[in-house]
Amino acid sequence: MFLFILYIIITVILTYILLYLINIGVKLLKILVCIKQVIDPEIPASAFRINVDSKKVEETVGILPVINGFCENAVEAALRIKDVSEANVTILSIGNKFVTEVVKKPLSMGADQLILIEGSEFEDLDPIATVYVLKSAIEKIGNFDLILCGRQASDWDNALVPLGLSEMLNLPCITIAQKIEVIDQGLIVQKTLSNGYEIIESSLPALVTVTNELGDPRYPNLKGIMAASRKIPTIWNAKDLDIDLENLKPKLKLIDLKIPISDKKCEIIKGDDDEDTGRKLAIRLREAKLI
């Protein structure tokens, strides 16, 4: 009798667990967000320096790198989906010399995991190599429903990696999204145009690139910061991903990198006071036949 009751109880519990797991399997949306750590684009022009020999932009002492702005918008887009549905957000980044406090920011904002693909061989990868490594990492992660990226990175402004990745993973790709909604196994995306937007529907899985028109990324709150401090990033190296280092060589040769010199001479207009200067400016522009 006792065994029979125990049998019933265990069966019921197992059934519930099974149902719960099936439920998760159906509803949990797996989002991957690819981010890039970049030199802070807000550093003043006077602090922006290029090393002529290495043809690289020098890091400014005392100024931390940042997560590329559009990548933060992509994290925000993922979290907004998570706000209204069951979703798991994994952040993925490739690079060398990651600054932990910088790359952990998406975790403080509310992302679930952080995977860093780190090593000196991953420094300054070109778009083809970046796509190759990202694809290897995504295949190792396994299944996903949605990949989000920033529309472009503030260093090389290429906007090539997301499109290349979508091509190599054979995914639909919608670029420059200002709003993303997940609806029964599909996506509704607002793509920003210069004079409005398009509403585009796509099936999942898909890749979407995000623009600043989506809105500012949220500030991490205390709870988020506490949660992030307990999370340890997963770190993968070239071996973990079976990377063939031959494939990381750049396909376009960087011949020269320099700061453009402006040969413009600015004519400063000065008056007795600001009002007078305003009038003098008008007169000068009329003389120059510009107004």
Next chain:
Amino acid sequence: MANILLFGEVSDKEISSITYELLSAANKLKVNEDDKVIVALLGDVIPDSYEDLFSYGAQAICLVSDHLLKRSNLEIFLSASEQVVNKFNPDIVLFGKTSIGRDIAPRLAFKLGVPVAQDCIDLEIDQKTNKIMVTRPVYGGSAIAKLLFDGIGPQIVIVRPKIFEPLNVRENKGELIELNIQLDAGLIKTKLIEKVLRESKGIPLESAKVVVAGGRGLGEAANFDLLKELAQVLGGAVGASRAVCDAGWLDHEYQIGLTGKTITPDLYITVGISGASQHMAGCSGSKNIVAINKDPSANIFSSANFGVVGDWNAILPAFLEAVRELN
């Protein structure tokens, strides 16, 4: 003999200006007399005015029209572009950095397994290697990079609009190729549901001869009223820096810069704009820049023709009044 293939564009039943600009860039890359510049025009309807392209440096025009070639069907455009490239086996392929070019060219490059150079403002053939050397702004325009193609396969280049001047070569004939290609509607993965366009008020920023733009230095949204008034008096348009649009003072359609609009007015008046390189990327083609800023060390002064250091609150109303009087 080398083929130089460029993808022209059609919009509102006209050949887009980028097509003429790409023709000019392509002709710059001709090394031998028999190098052939081919324009491919893809679309559901191709306007008859395409013949005009012969007089702007096209030696051949390839027309691909199909009802599936609607702008929103990116996968179809991609498949058609790939087939056109395979047909001509070009050494060089040019795209414009336009909404369709920047979506198609990168995917095509990855499909073909070749590199692509983005956002180029100059192109030349390297004497030693006979490959293309491109010049392009990077780091939001803070630096200029020169990159050289290497290896085999078509060299795909995405050219920044409004850089190359169309060049009339006064030739009016060439080869016309109508290409029949197989397109599969099953490739379409995304569907355009609706296009929501804002009603444009006044002169569009991109074609305005005078642009008056404000930055964060204006302090608040209401202060743009004065700029609007000035723009109206000068017969121009109002623009803004990204910070202003991100703050919600103005819609993003007013944004000038790397990720906003590119303007090339005769006169560009900036008020309270510091001149970050990302902003300058969108306005460096202006013929004359006037900077009004309270910070004499602001970066904008290094690109300006005329500068005023001071408080716009006092300068601008006096300037506006003087302009009115002069008119």
